[in-house]
Amino acid sequence: MKINQFNLQDVLDSGQTFRYERLKDGRYLVLSKDQYGLFSEQKGEFIMETENEAYFKHFFDLENDYTTISKEIIKKHEKMKEILKYTNGIRLLKQDTWEMILSFILSSNNNIPRIKGLVKNICEKYGQKIVSVDQKDYFSFPTPEEMKKATLSELRSLGVGFRDQYIIDARDKIRSQEISIEDLRDMGTQDARLELMKIKGVGKKVADCVLLFGLNKTDVFPVDVWIERIMRDWFVPEDLKKNEIETYAFKMFGEQMGYAQQYIFYYCITKYREDLKNRSSQL
DNA sequence: GTCCAGGCTCTTT
DNA sequence: AAAGAGCATGGA
Numbered sequence: 168m169k170i171n172q173f174n175l176q177d178v179l180d181s182g183q184t185f186r187y188e189r190l191k192d193g194r195y196l197v198l199s200k201d202q203y204g205l206f207s208e209q210k211g212e213f214i215m216e217t218e219n220e221a222y223f224k225h226f227f228d229l230e231n232d233y234t235t236i237s238k239e240i241i242k243k244h245e246k247m248k249e250i251l252k253y254t255n256g257i258r259l260l261k262q263d264t265w266e267m268i269l270s271f272i273l274s275s276n277n278n279i280p281r282i283k284g285l286v287k288n289i290c291e292k293y294g295q296k297i298v299s300v301d302q303k304d305y306f307s308f309p310t311p312e313e314m315k316k317a318t319l320s321e322l323r324s325l326g327v328g329f330r331d332q333y334i335i336d337a338r339d340k341i342r343s344q345e346i347s348i349e350d351l352r353d354m355g356t357q358d359a360r361l362e363l364m365k366i367k368g369v370g371k372k373v374a375d376c377v378l379l380f381g382l383n384k385t386d387v388f389p390v391d392v393w394i395e396r397i398m399r400d401w402f403v404p405e406d407l408k409k410n411e412i413e414t415y416a417f418k419m420f421g422e423q424m425g426y427a428q429q430y431i432f433y434y435c436i437t438k439y440r441e442d443l444k445n446r447s448s449q450l
Numbered sequence: 451g452t453c454c455a456g457g458c459t460c461t462t463t
Numbered sequence: 464a465a466a467g468a469g470c471a472t473g474g475a
Contacts, residue, residue, distance in 0.1 A: 278455035328471030370458050391456040
């Protein structure tokens with residue numbers, strides 16, 4: 168199918184999803200929850216090979232019109248024109264709430280390649296085998312129920328470090344229905360945020376990522392180290408307090424600030440990755 | 451060896 | 464309310 172403003176590799180590399188792999192033939196294996204598919208782009212066509220096309224249409228947010236969204240965002244600030252040149256093809260992925268809670272607990276004080284590795288370890292340990300590609304097995308993201316026997320030391324052995332207790336707490340609060348994922352969907356952004364922050368290891372930033380990528384709430388603006396730096400450099404007064412950046416962003420971008428944030432974030436890490444490549448090629 | 455990563459918690463002013 | 468130390472782990 169033909170899709171405007173969509174770039175598979177950019178979306179996948181944009182730091183909101185962690186379970187994908189580029190295969191030798193150039194296709195991408197993407198897993199979400201207990202679903203999977205093979206995806207590729209050829210001559211501007213997006214090719215989906217999956218038993219659950221509806222799921223991944225939703226996952227990739229294909230029904231949404233990004234030409235309008237990006238056009239509106241570009242109007243809000245001069246710098247966004249430059250940023251969109253590099254990030255035009257990304258989207259806000261609509262992912263599983265529980266998977267986002269755990270993935271972003273793992274994200275704290277961590278980097279993207281390592282988050283991917285940890286998520287994979289957890290899936291291999293507690294998930295179900297759902298497909299085999301190129302002689303390699305791939306697993307579902309485990310439900311809280313499937314993780315009921317997980318222990319602190321077991322999680323440690325998977326490399327999660329100090330986040331072990333956070334994972335246990337998240338599992339327990341979901342499993343006991345102390346926090347109901349179904350209820351989160353119906354709540355307003357702020358209520359859902361406070362609810363998520365009851366989980367140990369979930370502060371504002373992690374909660375906002377769950378809201379954005381796992382609950383389809385776009386009126387959030389997660390501020391991590393990358394966003395904080397570029398915001399001070401380009402968008403806000405340099406001495407603005409960190410917790411004021413979101414307010415400032417809301418004044419700039421309004422309810423769409425979640426999209427803007429993701430564009431800005433991907434621009435940052437794209438530039439960073441280019442720097443690394445240039446540096447290594449100079450040796 | 452040092453610094454850093456899609457931060458958070460706990461303690462101290 | 465605000466600021467700082469400490470935190471597991473692995474890559475640069």
